[in-house]
Amino acid sequence: MIEASPQRAYRAACPGCGAPVEFRSAQSTHAVCAFCQSTVVRNGDTLSRIGKMAELFDDFSPLQLQASGVFQGRSFTIVGRLQYKYDKGTWTEWYAVFGDGSAAFLSEDNGAYVFTLPTSLQRDIPLAESFRVGATTAINAKPFSVASNEQVSLLSAQGELPHLPALGRPFAMVELRSAEGEVLSIDYGPTLASGAPALSLGRAVMLDDLKLSGLRDESAKEEKGTQFNCPNCGAPVEVKLATSKSITCRSCNSIIDLSKGTGAALQHAIQDEPVNPLIALGSTGQLQGAEWQVVGFQHRMGHEPGDDDESFGWDEYLLYNRKRGFTFLVDAEDGWSIVKPVTGAPVFKAGAQSATYLGSSYPLQGSYNAETTYVAGEFYWQVARGEKTFNRDFANDKSLLSQEETGTEVTWSSGSKLDGALVATAFKLSDKAALFKRADAAPLSGARRMGCITIIIVVILILVLLALLGRCSRCDPNVQNCSSSSSARTSGGSYGGFSGSSGGHK
Known part of the structure; x- marks a missing residue:
């Protein structure tokens, strides 16, 4: 009552x-x-x-x-x-x-x-x-x-x-x-x-x-953000979110530190070779029954521990909703996912092969070192190019769990997998739906993360197979065991995990 x-x-x-x-x-x-x-x-x-x-x-x-x-x-x-x-x-x-x-x-x-x-x-x-x-x-x-x-x-x-x-x-x-x-x-x-x-x-x-x-x-909210000149190129930069601690200049791509306020001596870091997000900054989309705006983007690279030759990359979009706060839309080779930092503390012991959260067990999918290589937009934490974490990814069917660890903080995130076509529709990009297809629908989806060497080996094997099939297609079926022709397709996405990025909540 x-x-x-x-x-x-x-x-x-x-x-x-x-x-x-x-x-x-x-x-x-x-x-x-x-x-x-x-x-x-x-x-x-x-x-x-x-x-x-x-x-x-x-x-x-x-x-x-x-x-x-x-x-x-x-x-x-x-x-x-x-x-x-x-x-x-x-x-x-x-x-x-x-x-x-x-x-x-x-x-x-x-x-x-x-x-x-x-x-x-x-x-x-x-x-x-x-x-x-x-x-x-x-x-x-x-x-x-x-x-x-x-x-x-x-x-x-x-x-x-x-x-x-x-x-x-x-x-x-x-x-x-x-x-x-x-x-x-x-x-x-x-x-x-x-x-x-x-x-x-x-x-x-x-x-x-x-x-x-x-x-x-x-x-009644004042829609005008805080405006200042970029300390690197002098172009106008506007901060739209009151809680932002970092922002990038749209003109020169420099990362600007806002942690001490825009009135302080601003520090910046120049970024070369900009990355173009598939979903543009400022775009809005309907996901999980709410409207989200893309306010930040970062590209991250992962390396298997002890093997610098094996690497994979993925993209993270920082989404914002006035009532739900921030969440992450992750674009990885093995599919799209949406994850958010969790309030609770999943149970995991070092060396274990699974974690438990809210009564469910999540088998460990992989552990790797992660590094932020490019950022764009606004972030509620002080993001930096070269920022490094140690990540562990867990999954239970379509439910995901991730742990990120630095020297001073452990952050957990949870979420679920999304179909690429759903993401394209959500952000009104259905005409580009083919660009949102990922390896979760491809014949090689079992290879969750493949480094450059592994990819080369797979490509060589495919070429050899195609050559054999081509030879077979020219044979006489009356005297040889010939098979029908086949085709293979690859995904255009980057390899990587489904972990949300840095920035813990109190």
Whole structure:
């Protein structure tokens, strides 16, 4: 049964400007005045001004204060927002209040959403430094993998809040994930009266599943992006996505680092020999019931460990949807696929031949070293030409699972295979459908990745076979065992895996 909105709320005048400040939950202790940005703390029926909050940065989120929705049959209203930053970027925590006054958080990071509820441990919470990224630990008798351990700080806040860390002061935040897709966050900021870290447990959600109303009017979004001149050639460059950390110049193909903002001294890297994507940047297409826009493209090369002569390549398109965030469309020799970084932590032990995720087993298909060789467009992480990862690909029928590993991060992605004709239709390129055919329909589809030497050997064998068939076709069937003529076809795609690229989510 869906609950009604809270019928009782506490309201008092802001000690800074006198405007009304409202508290809908008894658990809320802080608020930011919408008129003068004063930070106020509630002590019983008294409000005290303790400072002034920094201005919010515009992240073009579809969410806003007073938006309402339903989670697990319970109605909620968004009443507050916290904006955080860490070394790899920024993210937002939306504070939600249920009809009974209890609270929750809806985390938003690059279009990925996690809904969490307050929780507790059956033991004392260890210090942040005891959690090593990649390690496994038991939380309430359930195994969790340590996904991140970051120093974060508050950038800004808005509305009613249950706690408020000091503005700009770093503190630890640890995130753990389970094989069932659960996310456990440990907030070591000065959050609780007891001095203990605040804990919340939840899982990934889709905005459409929350039945939200009162979302930000898309027409109110400022469509003009940030514009500056390319530091290499001087041509105008426009950044359309607020979260972009890298972009390429359309004139000279240079990669421009945006991680320190467009007002800082921009760094760039020149790229020679540009690659022309099969699907143009800016194109929109309908996939998985949503409209996606191509905002980024990269070509990557893979090498079998210990064998630099064997190599294969593939393309990755970074797709963006306002409510679903980012996903990857991968074009490899063995077919097309669509994959997205996962919230949970699949179970995999070094040396094993399979991984387990959400109760399903995925046999290992291959391991290889990957390198980014060309990029174009915008990216939500600081992409770089020459960026290297160690990848493992797993598959269970048409379901795919991928692991990418660097020296500081392990990222998992999951997805599924797509038919090339479906991709062509989705992006209104049906007239070029032949260019989207891949080796999953070809006679040689069993060879998932073939290096240059292997390809040459296969070609020679085919030529020998054709020569024999040609000789046979000139024979007399009355005296020789002749066969009918045959033909072979090859695919124009590149060899490679189906892994999504770098850029983890909190």
